[in-house]
Each structure stands twice: as C-alpha cells, then as structure tokens.
Amino acid sequence: MANLADEFMLEMMAPRAWILLLVPLLLLLVRYSLAAFSTNRARRKRQQPDHDLPPPSPPALPILGHLHLVGSLPHVSLGELAKKHGYDDLMLLRLGTMPVLVVSSPRAAKAVLCTHDHVTNRARRKRQQPDHDLPPPSPPALPILGHLHLVGSLPHVSLGELAKKHGYDDLMLLRLGAMPVLVVSSPRAAKAVLCTHDHVFATRPQSVFGEVVLYGPSDVGFAPYGDFWRQMRKLFTTHLLSAKKVRSFRFAREEEVSLVMTRIGEAAAAGVAVDVSALLSSFMNDLVCLAVMGKSFRSEGRNKQFAELVVDTSPLMSGFNVEEFFPFLGRLGVLSKVVRAKSERLRRRWDELLDRLIQDHENKYQYQPSTAGGTSDPKDNDDFIQVLLSVREEYGLTRERMKAILLDVFFGIDTSASVLDFTMVELLRRPQVMDKLQAEVRSSVPEGQGFVTEANLTDAAYLRAVIKESLRLHPVAPLLLPHVSMASCRVDGYMVPAGVRVLINIWAMARDARFWEDPLEFMPERFVDGGDAAEVDFRGNDFQFLPFGAGRRMCAGINFAMATVELMLANLVRCFDWEMPEGNETRDIDMSEVFGTVVHRKQNLLLIPKLHM
Ligand code: HEM
Secondary structure (H helix, E strand, O other), X not given: OHXXXXXXXXXXXXXXXXXXXXXXXXXXXXXXXXXXXXXXXXXXXXXXXXXXXXXXXOXXXXXXXXXXXXXXXXXXXXXXXXXXXXXXXXEEEEEOXXXXXXXXXXXXXXXXXXXXXXXXXXXXXXXXXXXXXXXXXXXXXXXOOEOHHHOOOOXXXXXXXXXXXXXXXXXXXXXXXXXXXXXXXXXXXXXXXXXXXXXXXXXXXXXXHHHHOOOOOOOOOOOOOOHHHHHHHHHXXXXXXXXXXXXHXXXXXXXXXXXXXXXXXXXXXXXXXXXXXXXHHHHHHHHXXXXXXXXXXXXXXXXXXXXXXXHHHHXXXXXXXXXXXXXXXXXXXXXXXXXXXXXXXXXXXXXXXXXXXXXXXXXXXXXXXXXXXXXXXXXXXXXXXXXXXXXXXXXXXXXXXXXXXXXXXXXXXXXXXXXXHHHHHHHHHOHHHHHHHHHHHHHOOOOOOOOOOHHHHOOOHHHHHHHHHHHHHOOOOOOOOOEEOOOOEEXXXXXXXXOOEEEEOHHHHHOOOOOOOOOOOOOHHHHOOOOOXXXXXXXXXXXXXXXXXXXXXXXXXXXXXXHHHHHHHHHHHXXXXXXXXXXXXXXXXXXXXXOXXXXXXXXXXXXXXXXXX
C-alpha cells in the first residue's frame, strides 16, 4: 500500500501529470468565467444600457399594437405584462399608433423623473411659454359642431368661462362649425392683436348681411381692410364725427335732451311710471335722425320707422349666424336663400327711407360739385346728408355708398341707449353712488337754470367715472366687432393661421381679478384721483379696458357717443329723483342680457320720476 501511495505521489510530482490535471481545470474555469462574463454583460447591458436600442417590447398585433394587452385596470395589466416578460425596468409599448414607455422600477423612475427630468419638462415648458409654430390651445371638440355646443346664448359669458376652465387665459382657438375662431381673453394678447399686429387683424369677415344690406359692404364698420375702408373712415372721422363736428351738434343735443326732460316732467307731475329704456332708445334715435336729416320727422312718424328698422336689422349683424359657421349649408342653398331674402327685405326698407331723404336734400340744396377739387366745403352746421353730398366727388360717393355710411350712424344709436340704461340701473342699485353723482351735477348748475348744458359739465369728474365704470362692467359690445387675420401671424408665441375670425373678450378682461380690484363691484371711485384705475382710460391704450376697441378699427363714434351719454345722464339725475314702482325693489331689477351686436338688458326699466326742483 505504501508503495502504491509513494508511486502515486511520485506520479503527481511529475510534470506530465500536472499538465493532465490542470488542463481540464483550466477549461472548466474558462467556461465558468465566460458564462459569468456573458450574463454580467447582459445584465449590465440591461442595467446601464449604452447603445441606441429602444427599450424592449413584448410581441405586438399589427394595428392594435399592444392595446389588447391593456385591461380595464392599466396599472395592473401593465405590471403583469412587465413581470411576465422580465421587463422590470422599462418596456416600450405601442397603443394603436401611440408609443408608450412603461416605467416599472424605482431606478428607471428616478432616471425619468429626476436625472432626465429636463427632457420631459422641456416639452411641458414649450407648451407653457410657447415659442414655436403650434396654434393656440383648444379644448376638446365634437366632430362636426367643433366647439359650437359650448357657446351659449351669451357668447361673451360662455367663452369667458370656457377660457377660465381650461386655463387658456390669453388665447384659445375654437372651431365653431367649420369656422376657426380665436378668442382673446387677456390684455397682453389683446395688445398683440389690436396694436402690435393690428395691420394683420384689421379686416372684417364677409357676410351676406354686409353684401346685401350694406351695399358691398360700402360702409366703415363692415368694410374689408384696404384703401376703400381707409377713405370711408377718413370721411367719417374728419367730416361726420370729428370733435369739431360733434361740438357743433351741441345745441341739437341740448334741445333733444330738454324735450325728453319735459316729457319725464309731465310723467312726474302725473305721478306715473316712465319706461326709461324705451325713452332712452327713442331719444338716441331722434338725435341721430336730427344729425342725419337736419330736422326731426317725429310727428310724421319717420323717426319711428328708422327705430324699428334698427331693431329689425340688429340680429343679422351679430356675426353669430348659422350660415356663417356652416358655409357648406349656405352652398346647399336653402339657408343662404333665407338669409339673403331677409337681408333683401331689410335693404328695400332702408332704401325706401334713405333714398327719399337724399333725394329731398339734392332737390333742396341743388348740390353742385365746386370747380376746384370737385368739392364744396361742408359747413359746421350741415346735417350728415348735406355733408355727404358736398364731399361726394372728393370721396367718389355713389348713392349706395352714402346710404351704407348713414346706416353705420344709425347702428350707433343702440350702443349709447344701452350704456345709459345699464348706468341708470347700477345707480338705482347703489343709492350712495347716485347721491354722490346727484350732488356733483346739481352743484355744477347755477340756481334757476333749467337743464344741464355741456358747459356745466367740464369738471364733472365723478360723472365720467360713473360712465366708465358702467362701460367696464357692462361693455355693450362685449366681443367688439369680429376681426379676421389676413395672414398667418405669431401672437403671444402661438401661430395664428390666416382667415381666422378673432373675438376679443373685453367683457372677461374687464371682470378679471388679475387686473381689477373687486372686479364685480360697481365702484366708480376706482376711476377718480387716488383710485387704483385713475389713470385707466377707454381710448384704446389700456388693454384691460376696451369698451370702444383699440387700433385701426376702434369705434369711430366715440366723441359723439360720450358727449350724448354724459349730457343725458347728467340731466336725468339732476332734474329728477328716481323710485321703483310700488311693490318693486331695486334688488328685483332683472340684470339678464340679450346678446346681439349690442348687448341689452332683457327687461325694460320702469321708474317713477320725482321732480327735483
Ligand atoms: C357708447 C357707445 C358706443 C360704444 C360702446 C361703441 C363701441 C364700438 C366698438 C366696440 C366697436 C368695434 C371696435 C373693434 O372692432 O375693434 C365700434 C365700432 C364702430 N363704431 Fe362705435 N360705439 C359706440 C357708439 C357709436 C356711435 C354713436 C357711432 C356713430 C355715430 C359709432 C360708430 C362706429 C363705427 C363706424 C365703427 C366701425 C369702425 C371701423 O370698423 O373702422 N359708434 N364701436
């Protein structure tokens, strides 16, 4: 045995035996090392991938992708799927056409949400501070209607609420039927549209109404932007409604106001209620008739005919008509025929009244174009028809163009009457404001003087603040008149395509707590010295307050409107104290509105006047 052991030991010590023993051992070692190396490499590759391969995906179906693998509880089914395939960290799926990365481990979550957070945030930031070619954001839409079902009977209110709900505080792109509409809800975006890019947004939409009732359109308010509009606007602002011309109508205004005060005085003496809303409308109508025709046709009933025509025309002007949202319906014929027929009927009624008036003027004044420049200079006290006849050569005015311009003047009636109506209601609801206003106006008129004149009102700061506050809380054109983009344009970082209708929601901006203190309170004090909005005016430079618009298409009748509203309001509060009819409280006054080109209160205001003097 010992020999055998010795022999074995000797064998082992021999070099050949060592080699024989070592080779299989080495082979085994290499195999294990290689196996360990390759598994580690695969693990490492999964753990710290350093290649351009996408994350792994389970097998997918042709169109559905992995959609059929996602159950009603996606967190559960995605968890099970990842586990089943061993995709413990990341798994790339395709749900329909949408690629989706599923993150299932803390390490991968840290990589996405912490290490590479800037990549995901960049996309979010891009949406928040846009500087790209994307259109403005839109809420979800329905297939054919688009967002039409979201616009209620008071579009300024529903559009304001919609913008707020989705956080689209500046711009929001809607589709009303087939029509793309940009809704502007912040002063910054309004400034971009009406000031910075005013030249791009200065045109108006086309409509059957404009084509038929406004002869083309050949007026100022609805004419497309261009040389013709520029000429008509110049005519309007230099000859019809310049500050000088408005001053020259001062006595006519004072006379019309005194007539109204006399009528109210009679009601006061009889102790009966007055329909203040109706009275204000007929006052504005009579005043405009006087400005246009040079004399009142009240007794002949012609003033009333104009008033009725304005009321009948108003619904077609609002720009919220079905055939405009669905032009294909128009092309089918039925709808456009109805609208056209309605417009033609209105146009015939306007023609009948205006043609006669213009003809009378032509016969009476025998207008001859002057030799030099083809113009005879209009005089200060000429009525509007006289003015138009005297400059017709200079401006190339046809009979139709004259009528279109006169229509714009008539459309202005409604605005001022509605402003006065809203103001009276707010004053009744706030007796302290009424008292303060009455004190200011009454103290500015010398004792013994009958009615308030414009000369008495030069320092009436509170009166102006009251009117401003009324225009802020109740802008009578809450979406302005519609503008249209003439080219694609970057607004506030978003790309607005050409041909988009633009609505500026001045109603929402004037009630936005970001720009106004206690925005829903009627507080004229904000506009007087020391108030937080003392420097804010409505002349188109303060974009949180745009009752007359801003830029090129801003209201052309602002001087005429303000002079009239101030004088009428001053007389109403100076000559009378006002009470609600028996059994009614001021808190019962219905503030609901009716939308149109001009917004009105739904119910007429009935009040009992008490003579002050
Ligand atoms: C308080 C009364 C009034 C208010 C609140 C008012 C308001 C407005 C507004 C918001 C616009 C549209 C601006 C835009 O689209 O950017 C406008 C346009 C216009 N307004 Fe007035 N308005 C008033 C009275 C008048 C009066 C009395 C007249 C004429 C006698 C008049 C003539 C016009 C005209 C011609 C335009 C169209 C301007 C254009 O497109 O170039 N407005 N007005």
